[in-house]
Amino acid sequence: MAAADHIAGDMTLADYTFPHGRLRRRITSPDRTPLVLIACGSFSPITFLHLRMFEMAADYARFNTEFEVVGAYLSCVGDAYKKTGLVKAEHRVNMCSLAVAQSSWLSVDPWEALHEEYLETAKVLDHFHQEINVEMGGVETPAGRKQCKIALLAGADLIQTMSTPGVWDPKDIDYILKNFGAFIVERTGTDIDEALSTLQPYTPNIFVIQQLVQNDISSTKIRLFRRRDMSIRYLVPEPVVNYIEENNLYDEDGAASTSSDGKGGGKGRAPGESKGAPSNLPG
Numbered sequence: 306m307a308a309a310d311h312i313a314g315d316m317t318l319a320d321y322t323f324p325h326g327r328l329r330r331r332i333t334s335p336d337r338t339p340l341v342l343i344a345c346g347s348f349s350p351i352t353f354l355h356l357r358m359f360e361m362a363a364d365y366a367r368f369n370t371e372f373e374v375v376g377a378y379l380s381c382v383g384d385a386y387k388k389t390g391l392v393k394a395e396h397r398v399n400m401c402s403l404a405v406a407q408s409s410w411l412s413v414d415p416w417e418a419l420h421e422e423y424l425e426t427a428k429v430l431d432h433f434h435q436e437i438n439v440e441m442g443g444v445e446t447p448a449g450r451k452q453c454k455i456a457l458l459a460g461a462d463l464i465q466t467m468s469t470p471g472v473w474d475p476k477d478i479d480y481i482l483k484n485f486g487a488f489i490v491e492r493t494g495t496d497i498d499e500a501l502s503t504l505q506p507y508t509p510n511i512f513v514i515q516q517l518v519q520n521d522i523s524s525t526k527i528r529l530f531r532r533r534d535m536s537i538r539y540l541v542p543e544p545v546v547n548y549i550e551e552n553n554l555y556d557e558d559g560a561a562s563t564s565s566d567g568k569g570g571g572k573g574r575a576p577g578e579s580k581g582a583p584s585n586l587p588g
């Protein structure tokens with residue numbers, strides 16, 4: 306795990322430094338705006354689809370926008386987010402770090418996960434703005450230093466929750482979509498037009514990415530496969546498969562989970578984790 310940014314069990318915020326090693330510090334085009342993509346989520350566990358989202362977004366930005374991607378981060382929710390199927394943040398950060406170990410441009414930022422309390426996504430995006438644009442001063446371009454656009458990278462189901470009463474503070478939605486913006490990857494089962502219908506005022510700052518190869522891997526399915534003792538190989542990166550096996554994560558008795566009851570601070574799901582779970586599994 307040496308090449309990646311990981312947290313040990315005893316790491317605290319006092320030991321934290323922002324992982325900027327893979328962030329490109331200059332762009333060559335004077336006309337483009339540097340872009341940093343931030344994927345916030347549970348990542349319990351990270352899958353190939355999560356990784357693929359970054360590649361789709363980078364292609365989309367290159368061909369359809371005036372942005373130039375200079376870096377990207379995975380930010381795992383902390384242990385206070387009591388969603389069904391979440392294992393400890395330490396494990397989730399470590400799995401993400403293993404998954405991006407060979408990448409030249411994807412990083413894992415443990416800052417959010419290191420907090421004991423739940424952090425709203427607006428605060429997480431503020432943190433990236435502070436580190437990249439305020440502390441680091443943005444990046445160099447032939448036209449002088451420019452601030453990076455920091456944007457949320459998410460699936461359509463996440464943007465749909467923005468229209469679900471009680472999940473997001475409307476002030477946070479306004480703040481995120483005005484000041485940052487979002488790259489949204491379409492997802493089977495979510496009607497993107499419906500998901501965006503209440504977000505009309507923000508559409509210039511919401512970039513919808515079509516999946517040209519439909520991929521509906523979900524963490525829920527991976528956890529279900531593990532409980533049924535089925536293979537998860539080639540659905541998640543190999544080092545993540547090994548990590549899950551070595552640490553007995555998501556196995557039948559739910560070992561190493563912080564929460565399996567779906568109660569608490571997160572949006573939660575009913576026990577049984579129905580989202581996307583196939584019904585034709587043995588067991």
Ligand SMILES: Nc1ncnc2c1ncn2[C@@H]1O[C@H](COP(=O)(O)OP(=O)(O)OP(=O)(O)O)[C@@H](O)[C@H]1O
Pocket residue numbers: 344345346347348349354355358390458459460461462463490491492493520521522523524525526580
């Ligand atoms: N198949 C998918 N298509 C598009 N976006 C996805 C897909 N799977 C996950 N995402 C997005 O990835 C981000 C992180 O998601 P998350 O960790 O909740 O994964 P998940 O697979 O949806 O997890 P779970 O099954 O536990 O709910 C979210 O923005 C989510 O919308």
Ligand SMILES: NC(=O)c1ccc[n+]([C@@H]2O[C@H](COP(=O)(O)O)[C@@H](O)[C@H]2O)c1
Pocket residue numbers: 345346347348382388424425426427463466472473474477571572
């Ligand atoms: N109020 C908020 O800021 C708010 C509400 C709902 C979800 N979220 C974020 O969206 C992501 C959702 O992830 P999951 O799909 O794994 O639940 C998490 O990063 C969570 O923090 C934020």
